[in-house]
Amino acid sequence: MQWLNKKVRPEILKLAPYVSARSELADASGLIALDANENPWVPYPQTADMAQVNRYPEPQPINLLSRLATFYGVKTEQIFVGRGMDEGIELLIRVFCTAYQDNIVTAKPTFSYYKVAADIHGIETRELAIGDAPDFALDLDGLIGLCDAQTKIVFLCTPNNPTGNSLSLAQIEYVLQALPETVIAIDEAYLEFSVIPSAIALMAKYTNLVVMKTMSKAFAFAGVRLGSVLAQAEIIELIRKVMAPYPLAEPCIRVALQTLAPQGLYLAQQRIDTLKVERERVFKALQAVVGIKVYPSDANFLLIQVADAAKTYCELLAKGIIVRNRHKDIANTLRVTIASHAENNLLLAAFGVGGVVSKIERSAIVVRNTNETKIIVEVNLDRTAPVVIQTGIGFFDHMLEQLGKHGGFSLKIIADGDTHIDYHHTVEDVAITLGQALKQALGNKRGINRYGFSVPMDESLASANIDLSGRGVLVYEATFATPMIADFPVEMVEHFFYSLADSMEAAIHLKVTGENAHHQVEGLFKAFAKALQQAIAITSDNLPSTKGVL
Ligand SMILES: *Cc1c(COP(=O)(O)O)cnc(C)c1O
Numbered sequence: 001m002q003w004l005n006k007k008v009r010p011e012i013l014k015l016a017p018y019v020s021a022r023s024e025l026a027d028a029s030g031l032i033a034l035d036a037n038e039n040p041w042v043p044y045p046q047t048a049d050m051a052q053v054n055r056y057p058e059p060q061p062i063n064l065l066s067r068l069a070t071f072y073g074v075k076t077e078q079i080f081v082g083r084g085m086d087e088g089i090e091l092l093i094r095v096f097c098t099a100y101q102d103n104i105v106t107a108k109p110t111f112s113y114y115k116v117a118a119d120i121h122g123i124e125t126r127e128l129a130i131g132d133a134p135d136f137a138l139d140l141d142g143l144i145g146l147c148d149a150q151t152k153i154v155f156l157c158t159p160n161n162p163t164g165n166s167l168s169l170a171q172i173e174y175v176l177q178a179l180p181e182t183v184i185a186i187d188e189a190y191l192e193f194s195v196i197p198s199a200i201a202l203m204a205k206y207t208n209l210v211v212m213k214t215m216s217k218a219f220a221f222a223g224v225r226l227g228s229v230l231a232q233a234e235i236i237e238l239i240r241k242v243m244a245p246y247p248l249a250e251p252c253i254r255v256a257l258q259t260l261a262p263q264g265l266y267l268a269q270q271r272i273d274t275l276k277v278e279r280e281r282v283f284k285a286l287q288a289v290v291g292i293k294v295y296p297s298d299a300n301f302l303l304i305q306v307a308d309a310a311k312t313y314c315e316l317l318a319k320g321i322i323v324r325n326r327h328k329d330i331a332n333t334l335r336v337t338i339a340s341h342a343e344n345n346l347l348l349a350a351f352g353v354g355g356v357v358s359k360i361e362r363s364a365i366v367v368r369n370t371n372e373t374k375i376i377v378e379v380n381l382d383r384t385a386p387v388v389i390q391t392g393i394g395f396f397d398h399m400l401e402q403l404g405k406h407g408g409f410s411l412k413i414i415a416d417g418d419t420h421i422d423y424h425h426t427v428e429d430v431a432i433t434l435g436q437a438l439k440q441a442l443g444n445k446r447g448i449n450r451y452g453f454s455v456p457m458d459e460s461l462a463s464a465n466i467d468l469s470g471r472g473v474l475v476y477e478a479t480f481a482t483p484m485i486a487d488f489p490v491e492m493v494e495h496f497f498y499s500l501a502d503s504m505e506a507a508i509h510l511k512v513t514g515e516n517a518h519h520q521v522e523g524l525f526k527a528f529a530k531a532l533q534q535a536i537a538i539t540s541d542n543l544p545s546t547k548g549v550l
Contacts, residue, residue, distance in 0.1 A: 003181035077233040085214035085227030096152035109329035136163040157187040164297030192218035194298035364440035372425040373417035380410040395488040406529035435503025453530035460514020462523030472502035
């Protein structure tokens with residue numbers, strides 16, 4: 001990385017950065033901390049969220065760095081984590097650009113903060129116009145032509161905000177090769193919504209590549225402020241030299257660690273997938289509107305061109321919808337964020353395309369994360385597949401499969417519990433999580449009727465009655481032939497239905513007779529599934545409205 005020292009601001013190379021007493025020790029845990037003039041008490045309110053807020057946080061929290069490093073596939077010394085990507089953008093400028101002398105190069109229109117940050121620091125921004133190019137394609141040779149010896153950073157946003165189009169890895173590589181002694185900073189704020197792989201894959205080959213990430217968009221973290229810069233360790237070291245002493249707030253670090261756990265990532269991915277489906281739906285619907293041009297997008301927004309952007313902007317505002325007017329960048333364009341199904345329907349209705357709205361599916365995902373169990377339950381009452389159950393308890397899996405199959409709804413349960421102790425926590429927490437998911441999916445279309453079903457299984461007869469009443473009650477009449485089914489304690493069945501009734505707020509009455517515990521329990525689950533199927537069925541007169549508002 002010989003080029004690096006030639007390009008860094010000389011005063012940054014020489015800089016003695018801010019240090020704290022604790023950051024000079026390899027391990028400061030367990031010490032009586034009289035070094036930082038902190039207050040010894042946690043302030044009001046002393047809730048779990050407030051833990052440690054009286055202490056300075058780790059400048060670069062090692063747990064968070066390693067979680068992010070694993071997630072992005074780099075080493076911990078190749079990550080800077082800061083309060084949003086915005087901070088990373090500014091720090092890159094601080095490391096490389098000398099005021100009134102250096103410049104950055106980027107596209108126009110693109111994310112506006114590159115230029116704002118450059119302006120703040122007295123740095124020139126050279127912009128290559130893409131607004132008139134077919135498909136907003138970036139002329140790579142034109143871009144490279146704007147660069148000279150004083151160009152320190154080229155900022156490229158892919159997918160680009162606000163045009164929504166992406167660069168291929170080959171295009172990025174072309175720029176990296178053409179400018180081997182200039183930092184090529186790739187902003188991947190929206191990459192999770194695109195099919196193009198991350199430029200991180202090119203880091204091993206090009207030392208001038210910097211990849212910038214944010215959790216604001218795809219991970220729903222805009223309010224937490226968390227973004228990363230990924231680059232060679234030598235560049236990251238320089239960024240850490242110039243960063244604010246403690247860029248991340250302690251509560252944000254804690255929240256980020258939870259969200260980056262497997263359940264959090266799973267939930268985020270489900271929502272990314274949903275937003276991608278919604279983006280295509282809204283795109284198609286808007287294409288049908290006369291007088292509107294919709295541009296294809298790899299991001300979580302659509303750029304649309306109307307006859308008069310200011311007028312449409314005001315009309316939407318009058319209907320309670322705010323969008324971003326990008327007229328200054330590209331004539332008469334508005335940038336519209338893709339949101340929930342119901343919110344998107346309101347947007348479509350504002351453009352007079354309510355008729356194309358698809359039926360709202362009653363679905364929910366609930367994640368439960370405790371020391372004892374980690375559980376994800378996903379239900380879709382309007383689909384019959386898939387039914388995927390993995391709880392680590394064979395007999396329980398078999399019973400839960402009956403629920404999805406005979407209840408006629410899609411059910412995914414992934415549970416990782418302390419089954420090495422016993423099955424209690426896993427069975428109970430699956431019931432609680434499942435009940436919450438069913439309640440959420442039913443929404444306000446909750447029936448108030450009582451449904452019942454009986455299922456004979458050879459010698460045994462099971463019956464179930466359900467009332468989705470809003471009050472959790474279990475009435476349970478059962479005597480089992482044996483206390484165990486393989487390694488599964490039969491008493492857990494009552495506990496399962498008790499927890500389920502409580503969390504889904506339903507009255508559940510169960511009764512079973514018979515001589516074989518396996519048949520009896522299976523009968524109970526099947527009868528319950530069948531009664532539930534009746535209870536959740538929508539009759540034709542209460543289909544969701546075409547407006548799509550729940
Ligand atoms: C939103 C956005 C950012 C800002 O990310 P933060 O992490 O919230 O600061 C960066 N780049 C682009 C292209 C964006 O649209």
